[in-house]
Amino acid sequence: xxxxxxxxxxxxxxxxxxxxxxxxxxxxxxxxxxxxxxxxxxxxxxxxxxxxxxxxxxxxxxxxxxxxxxxxxxxxxxxxxxxxxxxxxxxxxxxxxxxxxxxxxxxxxxxxxxxxxxxxxxxxxxxxxxxxxxxxxxxxxxxxxxxxxxxxxxxxxxxxxxxxxxxxxxxxxxxxxxxxxxxxxxxxxxxxxxxxxxxxxxxxxxxxxxxxxxxxxxxxxxxxxxxxxxxxxxxxxxxxxxxxxxxxxxxxxxxxxxxxxxxxxxxxxxxxxxxxxxxxxxxxxxxxxxxxxxxxxxxxxxxxxxxxxxxxxx
Numbered sequence: 001x002x003x004x005x006x007x008x009x010x011x012x013x014x015x016x017x018x019x020x021x022x023x024x025x026x027x028x029x030x031x032x033x034x035x036x037x038x039x040x041x042x043x044x045x046x047x048x049x050x051x052x053x054x055x056x057x058x059x060x061x062x063x064x065x066x067x068x069x070x071x072x073x074x075x076x077x078x079x080x081x082x083x084x085x086x087x088x089x090x091x092x093x094x095x096x097x098x099x100x101x102x103x104x105x106x107x108x109x110x111x112x113x114x115x116x117x118x119x120x121x122x123x124x125x126x127x128x129x130x131x132x133x134x135x136x137x138x139x140x141x142x143x144x145x146x147x148x149x150x151x152x153x154x155x156x157x158x159x160x161x162x163x164x165x166x167x168x169x170x171x172x173x174x175x176x177x178x179x180x181x182x183x184x185x186x187x188x189x190x191x192x193x194x195x196x197x198x199x200x201x202x203x204x205x206x207x208x209x210x211x212x213x214x215x216x217x218x219x220x221x222x223x224x225x226x227x228x229x230x231x232x233x234x235x236x237x238x239x240x241x242x243x244x245x246x247x248x249x250x251x252x253x254x255x256x257x258x259x260x261x262x263x264x265x266x267x268x269x270x271x272x273x274x275x276x277x278x279x280x281x282x283x284x285x286x287x288x289x290x291x292x293x294x295x296x297x298x299x300x301x302x303x304x305x306x307x308x309x310x311x312x313x314x
Contacts, residue, residue: 004047014171015207038062071095116297124196138203156276250277
């Protein structure tokens with residue numbers, strides 16, 4: 001088997017495929033292997049094990065036929081635990097996508113480090129000579145809100161004078177599982193071309209913001225609607241530290257408690273349009289400035305993967 005990279009066939013989230021696409025750009029002629037069936041691999045070979053793990057923890061760890069590089073890895077205690085200590089010990093150090101995953105490994109005595117996400121290694125799919133004037137709003141609210149509430153907030157957050165200048169896009173794609181992996185990678189490529197040329201991207205998705213950072217596209221991560229408890233934000237720490245964050249959104253009935261949830265389902269928010277504070281115009285003139293951390297993470301990720309694939313050149 002050539003070097004494998006993981007994908008998740010049943011995902012309806014384009015962000016998962018963007019992570020796979022990023023890995024595919026680091027590995028020459030990769031083989032795509034299903035994330036939830038790594039334990040069934042019978043052909044010996046190397047594999048880059050990155051992304052979120054996993055819906056079926058009973059299928060972990062991967063087959064012993066796989067020689068893995070764990071990098072940009074995010075996992076829960078259902079996978080990162082004493083039961084799998086010997087397996088992880090054999091393949092340490094583990095590159096972790098976020099600080100919470102790092103702490104989980106450290107808590108069971110496994111060497112690990114913060115690698116960031118593989119999407120930070122993305123280059124624009126084609127040369128960007130001139131940016132467009134497109135301002136793209138990508139999933140400003142998560143899908144755990146009703147469609148009615150998402151559309152209500154989205155419609156009223158955009159300043160009136162900019163409403164005809166923005167376009168909307170979503171990473172939520174119910175038909176994604178029916179597509180072939182080749183079609184999915186082509187779709188990702190086309191989306192990244194669009195992002196790479198945009199004047200500005202505003203999003204609440206990690207795997208929209210990080211690719212934009214990597215490609216030099218001005219991007220604002222809107223931290224709104226996420227559960228504020230630490231356990232529900234375990235994917236964030238470390239990753240969002242390199243983002244341009246806006247978290248001052250004011251919208252009615254936005255809390256995740258039972259009262260607000262019930263009122264949203266009953267469409268009471270539609271009576272409170274005046275309570276939505278539009279995004280400031282200054283936000284739409286963002287000129288991205290990154291600190292050196294994203295460059296350091298990008299270089300380290302590329303180096304680790306290259307050393308793994310081509311140990312004779314390291």
